[in-house]
Amino acid sequence: MAISEETFFLENRFEGTLQSQIQQMVAEGILSGRFRPGEKMPSSRKLAKHLGVSRLTVTLAYNELISDDYLTSHGRSGYFISQSAPPPPEFSAGHSRDSVDWSRAIGRRFSGARLVEKPVDWEAFPYPFVYGQADPTLFDQQNWRLCALQALGRKDFSSLTADYAERDDPKLVEFIARHTLPRRGILARPEEILITIGAQNALWLAAQILLTQRRTAAYENPCYPGLREILTQARCHLAPIPVDDDGLPPDLLPDETDVVFTTPSHQCPTSTTMSLKRRQTLLERARERDFLVVEDDYEFEMSFLTKASPALKSLDEDGRVIYVGSFSKSLFPGLRLGYLVGSAPFIQEARALRSSVLRHIPGHTQRTTAYFLSHGHYDALVRRIRNALHERRELMDQEIRKHGLSIAGRASFGGSSFWMSTGPGIDVDDLTTRLKARGVLIEPGTPFFETADEGREYFRLAYSSIPLAKIPKGIAILAEEMGR
Missing domain, CATH: 3.90.1150.10 (Aspartate Aminotransferase, domain 1)
Structure with missing residues (x-):
């Protein structure tokens, strides 16, 4: 790999000649581990032009570094870091002294959460x-690769490079509206669908929009640990509800509940499924007490023992249910692609919040997924x-x-x-x-x-x-x- 001349800068406060300063910069780069044996140095002409010094000055510095075995010269090929250059120390070199009292400077802490840990290896x-x-x-890598290449084609140039900001890939939204959601009994218009970075991002958006410090969020105990952290960060009142063999019991919801977060089809982590009767009861309570329900419908595709129950959203006649779906479980977790479905006013706010935080989901990811879905590879x-x-x-x-x-x-x-x-x-x-x-x-x-x-x-x-x-x-x- 070639080392760019743009990584070198002269220091006005340096006491010594330009030649010695160049020698020191190269030596420090090697000793810090930034420059590694075999990497090519910038030519003397390029480095001299970049630093605004004579080429002779750089050449002399390089020659001194060669004599000290920091560099080696390969004829017309140029200068390279010597294979026998002094190795960097085993300890990591510090860049600067940190004098900030971070215990006071940090206004809110987000670390230290009790999350499920998966070894990297x-x-x-x-x-x-x-x-x-x-x-x-099990994953269909070949067809995913073909869809990714198709999304890189000239025909899809705008989907790859466009700044979506206030919108999503129309092909992906269309597939979700016409094929994915109807399988859960849900009918939605494009303006009622928002693409997110996985289900966790969708839950965060919902919590940010629906909750304040005066509102109460009810959620399952046990539950998805990421959701509990999201609700804690929202600084709302928390109401954990113990689940039973039938999922979340609506009768245990406190009267002051504003939003309920639930996983009715496949409770996380107990895997129980909320009965149809209990789902109807939950929606009746929502209507009577005027609260909203956020439904995380993960893993509905993995129904092989019996047919999956209808989504809670499909039973909703009042627009009180906000639906969270994800392709991360059925495709692969690194995809980080999910979606929110809700009434247009809610999606409008979610889109604006998403835009202010991360603008939009990468266009190539959306279009590749759209092709993978529409070509039948997903099914x-x-x-x-x-x-x-x-x-x-x-x-x-x-x-x-x-x-x-x-x-x-x-x-x-x-x-x-x-x-x-x-x-x-x-x-x-x-x-x-x-x-x-x-x-x-x-x-x-x-x-x-x-x-x-x-x-x-x-x-x-x-x-x-x-x-x-x-x-x-x-x-x-x-x-x-x-x-x-």
């Missing part, structure tokens, strides 16, 4: 029962994933029963994980550590609950990424560590 573990990761053996992928998950779930269920392990939450239509109970006397954090040492990854339940103590007897066991052949041995190790 989870694929290196032989038994990764981790949730939400893409399985490379084929979902069928393939659904069949694979069904097979893995049956084997998981068989092995779990074989070893006498306890399932705490039963998904009625499918999904990609089991919500498990350790039983009394087993701390899930200690169990997680012991299993990791043996190559088994599970997700402890503590981050999902309002308080960590509530979740010490629960964990999530996912099967979206673990190969079928690895499941029996992984469950056997789990049962052994649990004393079963």
Whole structure:
């Protein structure tokens, strides 16, 4: 790699000759690790022109650096960092002294949240029962690549380069309106749909618009940890509602509730499904008490045990439900592509807020996804994933029963994980550590609950990424560590 001459600047306060200053700049670059052996230096002519000095000055500096074995000359090819140049120190060099008292300067803190941690190298573990990761053996990389190339074509130049700001890719919005939403019983016009950076961004937008410090947000306990952090940041009044085997109980909602956040089709993380009767009751309460409902309808595509229940939004006759959907689970998490569906006045505000924060979702990402969906590749992928998950779930269920392990939450239509109970006397954090040492990854339940103590007897066991052949041995190790 060539080092640009633009990385060099003369210092007016430097005490010494221009030649010695150039030598010092190069030496410091090598000793700090910025310049590495084999990299090409700028030519003496280019560096002299950039610094405003004579070429002879640069040449003399380079020659001194060659004699000190910092640089080497390769004839007509130019100057290069020497392979035997002094190596940088093992410690990282500091850039400047930080004299700011950050404990006082930081007005609001966002770190320290209890979130589900996934090892970066989870694929290196032989038994990764981790949730939400893409399985490379199932994903259609070839057709995704073709769609990405198509989106790069001249025909789609404007979709790739345009500043969308106040709008989204019309092809993607059209597909969601005409194909995705009707499968959930939802009819929506383009002005009622907003593309987001995944479901979490959609939930954040909804919370920012609907909540104030005087309003109350009710949400499930346990719940998606990212949602709890979003609501905490909104500085609203919080009302965690304990879920049961039928999901969120509407009768437990406090009278002062302004917005309810729920996962009725596939409760996170217990996997339970809210019954049709309870959904109707929730909508009746919303009408009677004049509150709104934000429905996170993730993983509805993974319905292989029974047909997925209608979305809560499809039963909504008053415009009180705001619907959150995502392609991150069904395609791959790194895509970060979701959508909000709601009444036009709400979407108008969400679009304005999105524009002020991140302007719009990258055009190439939207158009590539639109092609992947409209060409039929998405439906084929979902069928393939659904069949694979069904097979893995049956084997998981068989092995779990074989070893006498306890399932705490039963998904009625499918999904990609089991919500498990350790039983009394087993701390899930200690169990997680012991299993990791043996190559088994599970997700402890503590981050999902309002308080960590509530979740010490629960964990999530996912099967979206673990190969079928690895499941029996992984469950056997789990049962052994649990004393079963």
